[in-house]
Amino acid sequence: MTAATCDREAARERFCEAIRCAAAKAVAMDDVWAKHNIQAIPAERVTRYRYSVETRQFMKDQTIVKIEGRPFTHGAMRHCFRMKKLATPPQSASNHRFHGYGWSRALNYVAKCYMENGQIATSQEAKDAVLTDVTLQYEAMHWAERFNEINPPKKIDFIRAYAIEFVDRPGKPMFAVERFIAGNDSYGLGFLKHNTNSGFVDLEERRKTPQVFSAHSFYSSQGKRLVADVQGVGDLYTDPQVLSMDYRFGDGDLGPRGMALFFKTFRHCDMSDSLGIPIFPLSRNELRHQAKYSDDESTFSEGSSPYREEMKCRFKQLDFNRQMRKSVLLRPIDLESEHKKDTAKRTNISEMSTSIRRSLRQLKVGSPCVIKRHQSDIDEITSSLNIGLTDSIFDHNAFHRFESGEIRPRNKRRSSSGSNDEDGEGQRELTKPTRRGSMVPKRQPTPPMKITEETKSNLGRVHYHLACLHGADRFPEIVQTHEESVDEKPSHDFFSVVFHLCHAASLKNVPACLALARARVGLDTFVSPLLKSNVIPIDFESSKEFCKRALASDRSNALPKVAAGCLLYQIVEDEGTAGDVEKMSILEEILQLMNVSVEEKRIIKEHEEKKSRGKADVLHVGDKAEGNYFMEGTYYPGVILEISDDGNSVTIQYDDDGSSETLSNENVRSLEPPSEILAAQTFALSDEEALGIINTDEECPFEKYDLMAKLAELKAKNGNSSAAIALYSNAAELALNAGKVKTANSWSERAAELDT
Template sequence: MIDLKQEEPKTKLVRLLKNAASKAIAEGDPWAKYEIEKVPAERVIRHMYQPETQTWKQDETIVKIQKEPFTHGAMRYCFRMKKRSPPPESASNHRFHDGGWTRASNYVAKAYLTPDSEIDTSDQAKTNVKNDIILQYEASHWSSRFNEQGPPKKIIFIRAYAIEFPDRKGQPWLPVERYIFGSDQYGAGFTKHNTNAGFVDDELHRVTPQVFSAFSFYESQGNRLVADIQGVGNLFTDPQVLSSDYRFGDGDLGPRGMALFFKTFRYNTVASAMGIPVFPLSKNELKHQKKYEDDDFSISGGNSSYLDAIKDLNRFEKMDINRDRRKSVFMVPPKEILSDDMKDTEKRSNQKFIRKSANQGTRKPLSQEMRKSIFRSFKLAQPLLARNKSEVNEVQQCLNTAEEDFEFDMKAFSRKDSGQLMAKINSPKSRHLRTSLMIRRVSEPMNICDITKLNLGRVHYQLAVLHGLDRFPEIVPNNDSHDAPSHDVFSVLFHLCHAASLRCIPACLALGRILSGHGTSVSPLLDAFVPVDFEAAKEMLKRAMDSEFPPNAPKVAAGCILYQIYIDENLIAREGTNFEDETEQPFTEHTAVSDLVLINLLQDILDLIAASEEERNLNLEYNERTAIGSYSFQVGDKVEGNYALEGNYYSGIVESISENGAVVDVKYDDDESIESLSRDNIRMRIPPTATQDDFGGPLVDEVAGFAECADDIVTMESYQLKADLAKLIAKSGDKSEAAKLYDEAAHGAMEAGKMKTATEWSLIAAELL
């Protein structure tokens, strides 16, 4: 007798599938009444994706597919289809056409539609079909990794592939997958467990799909998060994969979609047992989650109206509407989401809290801000908004977090020091819902490498941006009050500081700007809550510059602000101050910054400017060459080659190309070995910032409803920085290097039309030689 408790996972899966097949045979063909076997057979070409090599292979087979769809959504038709296994070469067409179709497997084929409700045969439609298949396989890959950890329930994605009809007009492509047997066309109990914009699990109260989504993020080092989990039982279909580089189509909301997921994800004992760390949330976010604890994973955020609108639609219509909604989550401007009363509240609160001048949006130069603030310590500085002691402490705790690197200790994994799980479920209803989930084993905490930290920082930063854009009005404390701010500024600061602790460059820059009195585009309300602290500002700006990861544009902006702070500090130390306000007293003990520090800083800034320009040129070249969907390799291209056809891609450059372009010689970066590969086994290396703007968003940022970010605007010209550096180097005695820099500065000034300045610097250079 088989001991089911000791059964291997793979053996168990085979047994369950055999039992399901036996049950289906016993119950008969659910599509028998449609007599699909009488439909004329058609020749099709199967296109099957090979995830190991990221290539496609083809074969031919025969299918019988109904001429009319049995249902449809807004984007696709849905057809019943039967397919037999490919025939042996010795079989005749007659024998294959006529035999065994009543026992053939049932499939669902989906066709994209044109605006005229015809089957779309365009190249774009075929690309969409390929993307659907790739998403399914990508999700399946991470589900396999998940299942290897022995979770209480396993995740299985239905295998999908594309079929091409070579004998039909336009040779259309359709994605197909196995039919899920049930009481309706997609099986009884078809449920959506989460989306790429928050949870929508209002039927089965499942924990596993949510834990799987979180697992996929950490297992992929933060480069992927599988969302939009939907299906029957533990069989899932039609997922959306979110990526760090926006590679999975319009529904891939990248780090912003990941931020939406983690805002609503409720940590639980299953997640802790699998070694998934806790994603920190602000006090107000946790309070909001607590409100809905009795509903468990029911509905989050703004999804309730969406669910009401689709509750009477069939399953396929819901899937299509959800697909369309994937890419439009951010397209509705925040103010369109708010009620009229909320808009009035926002207007009043902004008038009360935002610093304004005669010309709204302008600020005093940094030097003026500094000279009036440099004397105030953090404890004495008074922000515009009166805060109670608890809020002052909360701000200070956040800022303290930003100054230290985040540590993933046992607390981050919700465990005691002994490794034992902490009790996280307190409500009787929650305990009842989880009693069926027997945690069979406790995994080691998941590995958190530097890449994971980088991506976690980007997610926290995007969550701060979303709060600053009023995306979560339900989180704002006392939101029914006319004096309430338009968004939860404490959540903005909380996530900015956590992002900074993970060395997210834009977050460090934003905090550096706030602490130096410059403000940030992340939130207009932060000025009123965070007092000026130039020492803390300098640490944040240095933290931004020190990162080894791109992008470089925010590093340049951080360096320029830091340089201006040093210049103003030297000015104050040398000349003192003369304020109109007599209550301000000069800070006579201030120490000047050494020339060596300034020289090193200016050299770093100029290096970062050069690196930033190189980044933009690489991005421009990559996007121009890939814009048409295909490209020709050139000698010197940075590529990734499928080494020894093993499915592992390694970085290299194109050494040479055959005459017909079919064979490419790749010289690998690690050992400089050269390998000849077919064109299908190499791919362009995507520059780190090619698929995002400088702040981690998609290239077409305005489509997502986000305003242009101004934190990285630099008012200092590189030629002026070179002239400043030349002056300092001349002072140190290296006249030759100083003359060279003055010449370069003069050339830059001349190109900018500053002829008088250019002449002056050219004369200085001549005098130094």
């Protein structure tokens, strides 16, 4: 047996012993709810809903509970009731028969329900909210299990939660249920909030485990999930928020923008290194700002928000936090309606050619710098732009290790600039001493986490959203100002905008490539109005490379790629240096992408129709799904042919050989629209829908029939008359449908001339 295996066995035995001790104390302790005499309350029959992360389905069974008639506390959104449930429900359910069936020793639970007009809500919206809460808890539990598998210094867990429906009550109200936890952790601390869905808020304890777990959940899920709002007693957590790439987890799911807020404040530490988590790069100004904070300061601006434990009621705190989840992205300007105006003038998309030609003239004669920059600033932007045109590599440096795999030692001394480390990593380790002198045993480091192409794609999206947040003035405290230009202080840190755009482009994020391509030819970009102010020097070759990088990406929807193709075509046409073959190739690719975009819209529409029939994750006849073929553990795609009357089993016909099989719900998984098609415009919510923004960079400046006519002209010029005739005819038809009668007639005549 190896030393590493012995260490794991010893750690496992210590963990099991701690659980046994906790269980013994729980049995020996008097029932904290005994005085409420809940066992005297008549029992009620309920349907229990338990969620499966693997199948994305709810499993149902029947049980009996006893619950108080009045809430013992409430928050802004939910009321909380004391409840008891037998550990093992009896085979038959009869209230009078099981009134005294071991209820005095039954486990204590908290049942939470949503309220409407002072009454328990029974609407479908309220029930969906309860099911979403349960889904969040199970999702978090799943990623906690993945975290524990790598043997962290401290194991974590989330309270098991499920939903119950009171089938005999009017309206069949639904409650979210979880075990009641009380007391303090091993450090004497009570209920603590460690982070939120938008950055750190733990002002005093700064524990590493919760923060590292959140980062691990992102990489373990290949960037599709990030568990935030980690809070609870010790390392037993509750009421989390899961952030996702498709905004599927309710109003508090801020998607990739929430992930960006987390990583901006996440401090990579020795535990991150030992667990194999890669470093998330931050800009120079972000690192300087992060290094300003001592261990007693916050990394998230709370204002007067009552996040602390001083709140008398934990459940009020949880509800308050739920409300805060929805509003953390508001900027100061958003709160002042009288000042709501777009200060950034956007270049009219139809004037792209004029703007490009103007930039060409400026490039020849030179133009003054609008924003004063020092040489170090210019060097930083140049370095970032070089990164943007190079594929990201996750080598040993990204994991803070030597080539041998050993972790590089950290230097805890900080330099005068605020950054640290002899190795140049620059991200400060948390140096607060271990509480009460406890010693953390040495452990073998975990191998670096695997970074897949999907992880890279989602990382690129996070960097892009962080650039957008900087461009939206979300972090005015980070803006660096030179003493001689205090009056010219910009509204946001455009260096961080460029830094994260370039890292996103390095990860082949198409919107980031498009924004950089526009900025390099002097066009406005949705991301930041300051990038046009000669922050990024004009360089047409670089712009074309960013456009080509966008077109070559295979993990994006077609719409931004169409815009990148149009920009590339306009540049080569205005430069006048490209040949006909190159122009034809670009036009053909744009037209093909336009056709793909139409297909993507059809898929999205089909999914929206599916959602309108009910919850999107619920299976329906005709849906695409995967079945556990003959219970062998391998899932194959197919189509749902039939669903049983009780809804507990499904008949699926497999795509490969046409055979069919009847399986339980637990062995069938819903198939979402292809992720490679919907990587940017997601099937639950788009960024525009979720955040109320419009990405003007992705607007196409040309109509499809105009592009077809341009291609037809080039085809005719190069002797391919048959292709030119077909293109002119199709362009004429599209133009006629769009009401462009004169244009359509001219193209029809041109097609006729070529046909003679």
